[in-house]
Amino acid sequence: MMPRAQWRRAGKRLSLWLPVLAVAALLLALNLWASRNLGRVDLTAQRLYSLAPESIEVARQIKQPVTVTWFYDLRNKSMVDALELLRQYEHANPLIRVRGVDPALRPAEAREAGIQFAGSAVLAADRRKLTINGGTETDFTNALIRISQRGAQTVCFTQGHREAMLDSLTSLDDLEDHGDDENLVARVEVHEQHGMAMARNALQTLGFATRGVNAGSLAQTLPACAVVVAAGPRTP
Known part of the structure; x- marks a missing residue:
């Protein structure tokens, strides 16, 4: 049986480690939450990762699955920001699926999609495909409107x-x-x-x-x- 003095020492050590373990558990929970909700909270002053109400409405009007593949340079911050902006459409409507592909890391997929340079998006719905060059909210919203139309009106x-x-x-x-x-x-x-x-x-x-x-x-x-x-x- 452990002597009473050793129990006291073990209890003191445990009491010292409990706050550390609590903080670690909290950080782990926050990390899991962030990984599942990435892009939903925009703390930037310019609202860089927030969609305009009109864009959100366009996203919600999508009635069929649409896949958006964003070909971007991982080293380019503006292109990375554009991917996070695209995630907002995905959060607005689960029918919109967003993928990010770096052509330098996956050249075969880029060639198959007909992409030569980073900064382009390929949208696919049913048998229709649409390629756009540009990574602004206007570019993405207009492309969603176009791909959702079944025929040119x-x-x-x-x-x-x-x-x-x-x-x-x-x-x-x-x-x-x-x-x-x-x-x-x-x-x-x-x-x-x-x-x-x-x-x-x-x-x-x-x-x-x-x-x-x-x-x-x-x-x-x-x-x-x-x-x-x-x-x-x-x-x-």
Whole structure:
């Protein structure tokens, strides 16, 4: 039997080690929690790892499994941050699965995906695949919108009543009407800053097709249009 003095010494040593063991257990629990919830808590002042409400809504609207493979350089902090940003989409919707691949470490997988450089993402849903270059929230959200569409929808813009043209900001308007005055030289009217070209490009980036349709033949073209836009007609 252990002498009473030895029991006392063992008890003192145990009392000294108990706080250390408690702290170690707490750190282990925190580490397990962090590994399962990585990216959910954003303590940065700029909210670098937080999605905008619009992006969260886009993620939640995904109704089928989507795999996002982010090809990135492990040594590049901005690309690592982009991977953590992608994790937020995964947390918003379990149907979105995110993988990170360094092409330098797994060149065969990068070649199979057609990726030559880091900083690209490949999205796959059903039999559809989409490759994007860029790692911003806008890039990822737009790509999710595009991959979730089963077919390209057409946005039609009416023409014939001097509406804003689809190529506004990139071309010139038609000649001004000067009546019967032959002494006046016809001048070309530059498009106002309608921003229609930017709107068209934004729609195309999201995977929509755009086309101009004559307002007079709208009944015939309407079935092919998902949306019809009359962009500021200036004549009846």
